[in-house]
Amino acid sequence: MNTATSNSIENVIYRGLTERLVIDQLVTPAGASEIAEVARSQSKTLIQELLDGNHIDSAALATIVSAEYGVPLFNLTPMVHEHLPLDLAPQSLIRKHKALPLYRRGNRLFIAIAEPTNTSVLAEFKFATGIATDSLIVEHKQLLEMISEVIAKQDEVFDGDIADFASAEDYILDLEVEVEEESDFTKLADNAPVVKFVNRVLFDAIKQGASDKHFEPYERECRVRVRSDGVLQE
Structure with a gap:
């Protein structure tokens, strides 16, 4: 890296999520700038690039995102997909947003997400279910694994019904x-x-x-x- 580029990176003022990543030494200042630039060039959010590119540990990112955006952190480990309220949401929404309905409490449906800046997720789940929605941050890797299990199980049930x-x-x-x-x-x-x-x-x-x-x-x-x-x- 040449001196001019190095100086420009050192002079960057980091804010929000990027600042947390640098302060917690999860990425270097140079790495933070490169990730942000890739996200901009591909018209993606910073979080989406962090998730897609596996730039940092999935669990660490979930913890930081939860703290930065004020969305509760939820551990999917003890959850069993048979107990999820999957009858409330179509599979197409789960696939589209990589989001999963976790449980219903009263008149609110709680949705597991890894990317809180995608505001259309809650709106579309609310429209599809007719129930007010709230989000919970979960580890991206765990979320994808559970979604895969859920979709595989649903496909198995449907295939059995029409065998x-x-x-x-x-x-x-x-x-x-x-x-x-x-x-x-x-x-x-x-x-x-x-x-x-x-x-x-x-x-x-x-x-x-x-x-x-x-x-x-x-x-x-x-x-x-x-x-x-x-x-x-x-």
Whole structure:
């Protein structure tokens, strides 16, 4: 590093989280400047870059972030994912924000997060659940591990529920079949493949955390689209 660069780093005034990291000797002044610059260049928050880049110990970062932002620190170690109120929040939100509903106390839902500057997390969980939300800081590594366990368990449950269903494509009806008598409609309604097809479509929508399902019939085909995270997609 040349002298000019070294002097510019030494003259930086560190504030907030960056100052804590330097004072606690978790990063050097030069390291703090480099991390901040990477975060700016990639349009990320400082915390997000610290998490993504594994620049410091995950537990130490959680402790400092909790103190700096005044958000309680929570230990996930004794938590069992079977006891989490996962029925209140769609999997899509958990995946999107890397956040996890921990417990409900009265009319408030407590959400485990590692990045408190992402203010949209609580707002979106509140919108999805209809319950006021509060955040708890948890160690990033522990949070990712528990989210992986939760998603794997949910997928296992859904896969078990639909194990006897073939893929949706196997049950797409031939729309060119002419139904000439009223009794044919009754037979069609009672046809097991139709029921299985609808169940499969609904299970897939629930698994994706979709808010609504659109069936769009055309002359020779039917398009099925779902709305997930506000976006309508096939």
